Amino acid sequence: MKHFKFDDENIPFHDGESVAAALLRAGKWRFRETRKTKEDRSLFCGIGHCFDCIVVVNGEINQRACLLEADEKLSIRKQLGVN
Amino acid sequence: MKPLRTEVVIIGAGIVGAMCAYYVNRAGLKAIVIDRGTVASGTTGAGEGNIMVSDKSPGPELELALKSRDMWFEVAQDLGNEFELVAKGGLAVSRGDASSLFELSNSQSVAGVQTKRVGASEIQELEPFISKAIQNGVHYPQDAQCQPMLAAAHILRQLQRRGLEFIGHQEVLKIERKSENLTVRTSTLEIQSDFVVNAAGTWAGEIARLAGSELPIMPRRGFILVTAPLPKYVNHKVYDSDYVDNVASSDADLQTSTVIEGTQSGTILIGASRERVGFDKSISVSVIQRLARQATSLFPILAGAQLLRVYNGFRPYSPDHLPVIGADSLIPGLYHCAGHEGAGIGLSAGSGKVIAQLIKNEIPIVNPEPFSPARFQMAYL
Numbered sequence: 001m002k003h004f005k006f007d008d009e010n011i012p013f014h015d016g017e018s019v020a021a022a023l024l025r026a027g028k029w030r031f032r033e034t035r036k037t038k039e040d041r042s043l044f045c046g047i048g049h050c051f052d053c054i055v056v057v058n059g060e061i062n063q064r065a066c067l068l069e070a071d072e073k074l075s076i077r078k079q080l081g082v083n
Numbered sequence: 084m085k086p087l088r089t090e091v092v093i094i095g096a097g098i099v100g101a102m103c104a105y106y107v108n109r110a111g112l113k114a115i116v117i118d119r120g121t122v123a124s125g126t127t128g129a130g131e132g133n134i135m136v137s138d139k140s141p142g143p144e145l146e147l148a149l150k151s152r153d154m155w156f157e158v159a160q161d162l163g164n165e166f167e168l169v170a171k172g173g174l175a176v177s178r179g180d181a182s183s184l185f186e187l188s189n190s191q192s193v194a195g196v197q198t199k200r201v202g203a204s205e206i207q208e209l210e211p212f213i214s215k216a217i218q219n220g221v222h223y224p225q226d227a228q229c230q231p232m233l234a235a236a237h238i239l240r241q242l243q244r245r246g247l248e249f250i251g252h253q254e255v256l257k258i259e260r261k262s263e264n265l266t267v268r269t270s271t272l273e274i275q276s277d278f279v280v281n282a283a284g285t286w287a288g289e290i291a292r293l294a295g296s297e298l299p300i301m302p303r304r305g306f307i308l309v310t311a312p313l314p315k316y317v318n319h320k321v322y323d324s325d326y327v328d329n330v331a332s333s334d335a336d337l338q339t340s341t342v343i344e345g346t347q348s349g350t351i352l353i354g355a356s357r358e359r360v361g362f363d364k365s366i367s368v369s370v371i372q373r374l375a376r377q378a379t380s381l382f383p384i385l386a387g388a389q390l391l392r393v394y395n396g397f398r399p400y401s402p403d404h405l406p407v408i409g410a411d412s413l414i415p416g417l418y419h420c421a422g423h424e425g426a427g428i429g430l431s432a433g434s435g436k437v438i439a440q441l442i443k444n445e446i447p448i449v450n451p452e453p454f455s456p457a458r459f460q461m462a463y464l
Contacts, residue, residue: 035312035349051311051391062311062389082314082349 004074013070020065032079086273089115095282097127101238102435110439119254123232129396132231134429137173137223141194143453151433162241166234173226174319181219184324188221212316212384258294285399287421296413302397311389312349320344335359341377353378400424408454
């Protein structure tokens with residue numbers, strides 16, 4: 001099975017699967033921390049509207065895990081605030 | 084149903100209505116604010132929260148803006164600053180010939196605006212992420228910003244503890260003058276009062292007509308782009324100096340000029356477009372593209388930013404671009420406070436104060452003559 005990186009772990013995915021789906025299946029639901037109160041956030045609307053599931057992808061912040069197709073070239077980090 | 088009785092009815096719960104309520108309440112008058120929707124459901128909820136002195140040429144509007152800007156801080160002191168009011172300062176930049184920007188800032192400084200010319204290195208210091216191509220600008224430390232929806236809601240909430248009444252979802256059907264009273268009729272209410280203040284913003288012309296008068300207030304549509312929360316890439320309210328020309332123009336066609344600023348929630352707001360298309364709420368992709376392109380040319384770092392959403396709203400403008408503040412020429416007891424175009428948040432405090440002073444027969448903080456509704460109503464007299 002193919003994998004992408006989430007922090008230091010390898011997350012398996014099926015072709016065509018979203019990053020959010022693969023993360024949730026792997027039991028990783030803490031996608032990011034809020035800026036002010038550092039609360040965990042995860043998938044919410046699932047259709048790209050709410051921006052709650054944003055992660056850092058290959059160094060770029062604010063990428064929506066629900067819309068992003070999983071790929072072996074992705075190195076993803078939990079987003080902490082705006083970093 | 085038994086009619087309600089008060090001294091002043093204020094129609095419109097946007098920021099202008101809220102500020103009218105604040106100063107009417109301070110003047111010791113009993114007041115009821117009504118709105119056909121809820122708080123800030125019109126233009127107040129569709130703007131950026133500009134409290135600017137930098138985008139105005141010397142004249143009556145600038146005079147009101149300077150006073151009103153300081154009054155915003157007094158209101159925040161009195162009621163608590165729960166609406167993100169901050170004097171972040173404005174930075175007007177010129178991409179080409181800066182002579183007209185400097186000419187404007189010279190005349191503004193004579194009129195009492197704090198201005199400072201800045202060159203490339205100072206601009207980089209003020210805004211480290213701005214395009215290196217920017218060579219000339221003017222820094223305006225007095226320019227401020229607030230979150231206007233929070234402001235209107237907070238002001239009205241606090242005033243309810245001081246005796247003000249707010250009733251939402253009341254569409255005005257008729258305003259009638261009977262003997263010494265004005266009666267405002269809505270679908271479910273009848274309110275009798277001595278004075279009615281029309282603070283209905285872009286819809287103020289309709290309210291005037293329902294009272295048997297006339298007021299030429301029309302909509303001028305604007306879009307705002309909202310990025311996802313970002314690090315503090317933008318410190319000031321940064322705008323292209325051609326913005327000032329667009330604000331003053333009467334052209335019906337689309338005009339855009341870059342206005343960029345960060346908010347306390349981390350999002351960056353990108354404006355500003357102006358077009359006269361009536362009350363058309365639809366989204367225009369070409370306007371959004373144009374605003375985004377202009378913004379990334381001023382702040383290249385925004386090129387990779389995600390847009391969280393886009394919204395539009397309708398600035399209420401009058402034929403001479405000045406707000407309408409004062410007594411109606413035809414209907415005794417009716418006052419208008421509307422037509423502030425894109426400057427309504429900034430001008431709201433001063434305008435509300437002027438309305439309270441006119442109602443109380445006091446000498447207003449500025450000469451009210453240039454703002455008088457009479458300038459548009461002579462033909463009807």
